[in-house]
Amino acid sequence: MNDQVAAGNSADAQADYRVLVVDDDPDMVAFLVLLLQGEGMAVDTAANGESALMHVMRAPPDLVLLDVMMPGASGFDVCRRIKGDEATAMIPIVLVTALEDGENRVRGIEAGADDFLSKPVKREELIARVKTLRRLHDTRKELESRRLAAEVQRKEAIRKAFSRYISPRLAERITAEAGEHGDPFQGRAQRTSVVALFADLRGFTRLTEQNEVGAVVAMLNEYFAVLTETAYQHDGTIFNMAGDSLLVGFNVPFPQPDAAERAWRTALEMVARFGPVAASWQQRHGLTVGVGIGMCAGEAIIGNVGSTHYASYTIIGNPVNTAARLMQMAAAGEVLVCGPLYERIRHLVPAGRAATRGDVTLRGKSESIPVFAVSAGAREQA
Amino acid sequence: MTENIHTVIISKDLADLIPVFFRNRQKEVEALRSALAAGDFEQLRQLGHRMKGVGNSYGFAKVSEIGKRVEDDAGAANKTAIDACIGEYADYLSKVQIVYE
Numbered sequence: 001m002n003d004q005v006a007a008g009n010s011a012d013a014q015a016d017y018r019v020l021v022v023d024d025d026p027d028m029v030a031f032l033v034l035l036l037q038g039e040g041m042a043v044d045t046a047a048n049g050e051s052a053l054m055h056v057m058r059a060p061p062d063l064v065l066l067d068v069m070m071p072g073a074s075g076f077d078v079c080r081r082i083k084g085d086e087a088t089a090m091i092p093i094v095l096v097t098a099l100e101d102g103e104n105r106v107r108g109i110e111a112g113a114d115d116f117l118s119k120p121v122k123r124e125e126l127i128a129r130v131k132t133l134r135r136l137h138d139t140r141k142e143l144e145s146r147r148l149a150a151e152v153q154r155k156e157a158i159r160k161a162f163s164r165y166i167s168p169r170l171a172e173r174i175t176a177e178a179g180e181h182g183d184p185f186q187g188r189a190q191r192t193s194v195v196a197l198f199a200d201l202r203g204f205t206r207l208t209e210q211n212e213v214g215a216v217v218a219m220l221n222e223y224f225a226v227l228t229e230t231a232y233q234h235d236g237t238i239f240n241m242a243g244d245s246l247l248v249g250f251n252v253p254f255p256q257p258d259a260a261e262r263a264w265r266t267a268l269e270m271v272a273r274f275g276p277v278a279a280s281w282q283q284r285h286g287l288t289v290g291v292g293i294g295m296c297a298g299e300a301i302i303g304n305v306g307s308t309h310y311a312s313y314t315i316i317g318n319p320v321n322t323a324a325r326l327m328q329m330a331a332a333g334e335v336l337v338c339g340p341l342y343e344r345i346r347h348l349v350p351a352g353r354a355a356t357r358g359d360v361t362l363r364g365k366s367e368s369i370p371v372f373a374v375s376a377g378a379r380e381q382a
Numbered sequence: 383m384t385e386n387i388h389t390v391i392i393s394k395d396l397a398d399l400i401p402v403f404f405r406n407r408q409k410e411v412e413a414l415r416s417a418l419a420a421g422d423f424e425q426l427r428q429l430g431h432r433m434k435g436v437g438n439s440y441g442f443a444k445v446s447e448i449g450k451r452v453e454d455d456a457g458a459a460n461k462t463a464i465d466a467c468i469g470e471y472a473d474y475l476s477k478v479q480i481v482y483e
Contacts, residue, residue: 026402027406027436030403031436031440098435120435120437120438121435121439
């Protein structure tokens with residue numbers, strides 16, 4: 001019998017348990033095929049070790065019945081190679097042998113064989129052993145599918161938890177790269193280059209003074225919806241939301257070679273998209289409001305900070321403090337940018353829209369830094 | 383002429399395989415004779431080993447028994463004993479009678 005899917009059983013294609021019979025004796029192959037098909041199993045055959053290995057790589061079976069004494073690669077060699085490959089190591093192998101001595105049994109065990117069957121083959125013994133291995137196979141499959149279901153559930157929980165901070169795309173990437181245990185941000189504490197963007201609402205104090213609590217909350221929700229959607233659109237990570245201010249980081253938790261450009265586009269779009277909202281508030285409440293933004297780039301520490309009771313994914317460092325100070329100085333519709341970051345984005349700033357503020361000593365800072373102000377009107381295209 | 387007939391009871395689900403099985407046994411006799419004439423004891427040992435494995439799997443205990451003797455005698459390079467085994471094997475194949483149940 002040539003290497004082939006054993007013919008003659010119409011149920012073969014539907015069988016969910018596939019056995020590969022490897023033997024150079026066609027009569028032995030025919031005998032084993034008949035018995036296994038009689039048990040409702042699909043059977044493929046190979047007449048030597050080399051074609052058996054090719055078959056296993058191409059279409060891994062659920063069980064291999066493997067003759068030991070064959071021309072070319074012996075059953076021991078084939079067994080060792082199947083068990084030595086991570087992709088096929090879990091496939092059970094039964095060595096079918098007329099070698100009775102203990103030494104050969106030991107060689108089989110050393111090669112990784114799961115069970116032995118003596119030749120001449122007793123059909124009752126063959127069927128009993130194969131059925132046992134099939135039960136084990138079914139149990140393992142069931143456990144594996146449960147494990148996969150639990151894994152999907154776990155990743156979904158992580159994705160949901162972190163989608164509060166990051167864009168859905170970034171959440172997908174983090175969960176895809178998450179290891180077997182723990183949250184994906186664990187152990188990611190690191191010092192890295194970041195771009196920090198702070199935005200807040202100019203005119204917020206008047207807004208809270210002139211409106212009922214319910215109205216203030218609704219307006220803040222409207223404002224934050226615009227800002228968070230914009231941050232997510234550019235794959236920014238939201239680190240903090242307090243009062244009317246929002247802190248967004250770029251180049252974290254994954255590298256973004258175009259972090260500066262992303263931050264710049266985010267800032268412009270925040271101002272532009274909030275324009276219609278501000279106009280509507282002006283009309284409804286007589287309020288003059290706008291978004292002021294501060295941005296800075298530099299080294300910062302990123303990681304989970306807190307206790308077992310409360311922790312948050314946090315960004316700490318000079319660029320964050322500087323961005324916060326710049327945000328406080330920024331007028332409505334204005335983006336203040338620290339010097340080094342401005343150098344990285346100046347090619348994107350339309351002519352006549354930027355002005356230097358010279359070297360500025362920020363509150364709480366001993367040294368002055370160059371600051372640039374960019375006017376980002378509501379009609380600015382991001 | 384019934385005294386030398388060897389009756390073997392075989393499971394009827396093997397019936398379709400038996401004609402090919404016997405053709406291969408006849409070829410095996412020829413292969414044994416050729417290997418013995420060539421003094422190829424390794425080939426004889428392998429043929430004996432195969433007979434031992436397949437014979438009683440189908441229900442032909444005698445084939446396995448002769449096969450084991452051929453394998454052992456080949457290991458001992460005992461030409462005379464192997465020659466006797468081949469004769470016995472050929473005789474057995476010519477007289478075996480199968481009953482399916």
